[in-house]
Amino acid sequence: MDFDAHGGNKRVFHRLGGGGGDGGGGGLSTADTRQKVCNYWRAGKCNRFPCPYLHRELPLPPAATANGAAAKRFANNTWGRNNNFNNHSNNYRAGNSKNSNINNRAVIKTDILCRNWVQGNCMYGEKCKFLHSWTVGDGFKLLTQLEGHQKVVSGITLPSGSDKLYSGSKDETVRVWDCASGQCAGVINLGGEVGCMISEGPWIFIGVTNFVKAWNTQTNTDLSLSGPVGQVYAMAVGNDLLFAGTQDGAILAWKFNVTTNCFEPAASLKGHSLAVVSLVVGANKLYSGSMDNSIRVWNLETLQCIQTLTEHTSVVMSLLCWDQFLLSCSLDKTIKVWFATDSGNLEVTYTHNEEHGMLALCGMPDSEGKPVLLCSCNDNSVRFYDLPSFAERGKIFAKQEIRAIQLGPGGLFFTGDGTGQVRVWQWCNGPVAT
Template sequence: MDVEGNKRVFQRLGPSSNDNKQQKVCYHWRAGKCNRYPCPFLHRELPVPQPTANGKVSSKRSHGFIDDQNLPRRNPNFNNTRNPNFNNNWGRVQGGGVVRKMEKVCIYWLQGSCSFGDKCRYLHSWCTGDCLSLLTQLEGHQKVVSGIAMPSGSDKLYTGSKDETVRVWDCQSGQCAGVINLGGEVGCVLSEGPWVFVGLPHVVKAWNAQTNTDLSLSGPVGQVYSLVVGNDLLFAGTQDGTILAWKFIAAANCFEPAASLKGHTLAVVTLVVGANRLYSGSMDHSIRVWSLESLQCVQTLSDHTSVVMSVLCWDQFLLSCALDKTIKVWVATESGNLEVTYTHNEEHGLLTLCGMHDSEAKPVLLCSCNDNSVRVYDLPSFSERGKIFSKQEVRSIQLGPGGLFFTGDGTGEVRVWKWSTEQTATSS
């Protein structure tokens, strides 16, 4: 497979030249606020590559629009038969256009101390691009937000933090409706139906938002870092590398221990369910694939070279990110085993992935990096749509209803975002 797409698309904005400055487009001119004269950068767009005589675009590919026929749909099963050549579209953009590199946010503005105001050459905004809008900020947690959940049919948002509390927010007013002190750091939060599950040291708390049932599930050794539900089982990834499973017994309104999955040698920090499989990412640098029927490990993926921080099922693909600065896209071969079909490289370690659709129902991937930013990418091209900035790293991203999503960062702040309805085709 041609993996040329692994390189940053921003390195391909124009033909080579001995004077590199003259081949770059002025960011401030694009924003309509360049006040430098003479400006060392171009005040015009670079030309779009033209087809050659054989009808093909030259090897210096352009990046802009995605062929809608090749867009994946959100589906946990790995069974895409619509486009047999879909694997080759990762990291590529169909059609013309240029993906523009995003402006940088002003570090002094982030600290509240920029003296240039509107005349500052850097961005005074929590995001770039025109695809997102910040609705509100929820302040109250004193440490990193480690989990966000919104139970089905509830008008409350639950956020957990390493400050040993879960805060309950009223979705209508945006005000904190309650604080639950738990006596231990929250490692993760999950909602499934009316239930809210909270991972703590040595225990999982379970609350029913409709009946106010309060249960404690014992068995974990150390901190519970990850939770997921699949095949009527609740799975918990723990600090000692074990994955515990419980089954809900409706008649007794309780959870009974069902299994203990062993194989990882270090903490299990991420779990996801898809295609009748459980996928677990660990600090031991590996991803294990478990059958939901037999609860046996059927494959171990060892391509990452550092902690696997997040795994995500999308269409027939598994996506994973790690502190090794890569996002890997896995696809099932004819034998049923997963192999890497594309690797996307970042400049910083990655913390979490979240997949969703934008206001035009196009698939996008949100990738949190440990440089205090979240990249927003189109799929499958990985062309950049924008960035979200935070004072500290974003550890939690959670989908909400009606195009909303939530981010929680290291300062304890939770932000509510919404996809904008008016967007341009290329990033700006």
């Protein structure tokens, strides 16, 4: 601590404006420019009285405008965006704020959803520093909300050629929604929690405990595929095979037999020590993510594991193939971007860090056809990132975490959250690439 010759605290002395040039023996000098504005007052939460700092903004000196200092300060605070993985610097985080002036007092607007507003009892109104909106950013809009499920939505799909949207839930039902009216057209009771759901052509595949339900929406063919041990958490289709990741760490494969009009067991892929919770097919390979924190790469022709990736430190929740890259997200709060070296092995070329664990990835074009990554986090939000820069461009919020994200035609996309609510969104302001 600094002390002056008389034993006083010089820092406190200067805060109060002491040592003025008028020789006034320690009184506040109008000529003293060593005054500081209270940062807590700027944030709207100073509770000190009297406060040693100013509760008003200091006027800029005339020279500031003349020499461009104000513009320079603004430029230095502008968030940079770098369009390449290795050199990218992402400075946008939850809590970055926008200033607004209400009743001559600065109010900091954070990018955090107001819990009281969600419950309908926020008493601060426009003066609340938390968001009173389900979205941050523009370019997309909420079209409608589909109510009916009683538990978390674990899968959403829109089969090819169908005018119906299907959503599966841990409430042991699949709901059928009419795309024209938005009304529920039917409820299918499965007698078990839906762990995942996908579609391929007219077929819908529903993963439940100890089996997979296969339903053809055109012929109404209804099949049960046995073999899984425990809950089926993930499915994917590739090389004319249906793959299912199961609770015991196995990946089961079936092949469709046109003659018998049924799916026949083709293989069982062993290697993971814990449940397989994510699957994706790309570049003639199957990628599997597991609760054992690893990603395994399987050759689609031989169905042999050709590489094991162990860079994640928690559950690998979701996988996505984009361009030449594999993207993976985990509860370890990272998204990793993998790229194949000359040897053919995948290596991490970029790691994006977040403040929360990540649950699901989905890629789609925006209204201008530019690639956007949607990432669900366990803070009940979905983040929108431009690719490849990972610059954040918006968020959507829910009452509970969003476990299912699915694309639709014409710029539509769907989300399902822990309350059982399905929401229909759409990109706007321009044509959407298909």
